[in-house]
Amino acid sequence: MSIKNNLQHINSTLPSYVSLIAVSKTKPTSAILEAYEAGQRAFGENKIQEMVEKHETLPKDIQWHMIGHLQSNKVKYMASFVHLIHGVDSFKTLKEINKQALKHERVINCLLQLKIAKEDTKFGLSKLDIEHILTSEEFTSLKNIHIKGFMGMASFTEDSSIIRTEFKTLQNIFSTFQDYKTFNFNPSIISMGMSGDYKIAIEEGSTMIRVGSSIFGTRNYT
Numbered sequence: 703m704s705i706k707n708n709l710q711h712i713n714s715t716l717p718s719y720v721s722l723i724a725v726s727k728t729k730p731t732s733a734i735l736e737a738y739e740a741g742q743r744a745f746g747e748n749k750i751q752e753m754v755e756k757h758e759t760l761p762k763d764i765q766w767h768m769i770g771h772l773q774s775n776k777v778k779y780m781a782s783f784v785h786l787i788h789g790v791d792s793f794k795t796l797k798e799i800n801k802q803a804l805k806h807e808r809v810i811n812c813l814l815q816l817k818i819a820k821e822d823t824k825f826g827l828s829k830l831d832i833e834h835i836l837t838s839e840e841f842t843s844l845k846n847i848h849i850k851g852f853m854g855m856a857s858f859t860e861d862s863s864i865i866r867t868e869f870k871t872l873q874n875i876f877s878t879f880q881d882y883k884t885f886n887f888n889p890s891i892i893s894m895g896m897s898g899d900y901k902i903a904i905e906e907g908s909t910m911i912r913v914g915s916s917i918f919g920t921r922n923y924t
Contacts, residue, residue: 705733706740708917716911720904723767725896725914727752731759733918738764744785746912750776757783769912771825774798782806788853788893788912791815791825793835796847803846811848813893816875818868819857826854829875836879836887844886851891851909852876856899865899866906873907 703711709724716722725746726734734745738761747753748770757766757780765785772787774795781802790796790812803810814835817826827835835841854872856865876892883889895903897916904911 705736705917709737709740709742712913712916715901717904719909721891721910723769723893723910723912724917725769725912726756726918727770727914729914729918731756734760734764737917746788746914750779753784754779767912777802778805781810782808784810786811786813786850788813789815789825790849791817791827793838793840796835797840797844800844800847809846809848811850813851813853813891814849816852816854816872818854818871818894821857829878832875832879836882836884841886842884847886849887849889851889851893853891853893855896856894856903862899862902866902869894869899869903869906869908876907 712722721744723744723746724737724742727746727748734756743763744765744767746767746769747756750768753766753768766783767786767788768780768784769788772789772795777798787799787810796812799810799812814832815826817828852872852875856868859865872894873892876889879889891910892908893910893912894908895911897913900911900913
């Protein structure tokens with residue numbers, strides 16, 4: 703099927719409260735434009751340089767999502783335009799995002815990345831890490847970030863029971879912080895689920911999915 707047909711098929715199966723992020727990493731601008739012309743506006747990239755280049759050449763009403771592991775020294779390159787940063791996995795990075803957002807006189811939306819998979823290759827914070835961040839005095843000084851929820855990646859496995867358990871963990875942690883709200887922390891987003899497991903993720907409470915290959919076809923490795 704075409705990119706347009708793929709998008710129509712996926713969107714037809716999604717509950718109204720679930721947002722679709724089209725993962726466009728490694729994909730050419732022509733493919734992104736095809737998705738754009740089909741009505742898609744939110745795209746996810748995992749390399750800042752690639753996202754910056756695409757932002758410069760593609761329509762300005764595209765919402766760019768940074769979904770990859772983020773090094774704090776790279777934040778400055780996207781601070782002027784990034785719509786949502788999914789993978790904030792350290793307080794150091796959060797403070798740098800705030801610093802760069804202040805320079806551009808804007809508030810940058812973020813998700814805290816939880817480590818829900820057992821794999822060592824996955825990044826993320828623990829529930830205790832998040833408690834330490836949110837209750838710290840320094841966190842209250844961050845006026846230019848807005849934490850809108852949590853993100854997590856399940857283990858790379860075909861065992862759906864493991865995937866489901868990990869997604870349940872993320873949803874449960876999200877629930878524990880529902881009543882803890884401040885001017886810069888107001889969780890409403892659970893970003894979990896990709897092409898291979900987004901249906902399970904939605905069943906377990908996801909409100910935002912990140913889908914690449916099911917839209918654009920097999921990933922191009924670079």
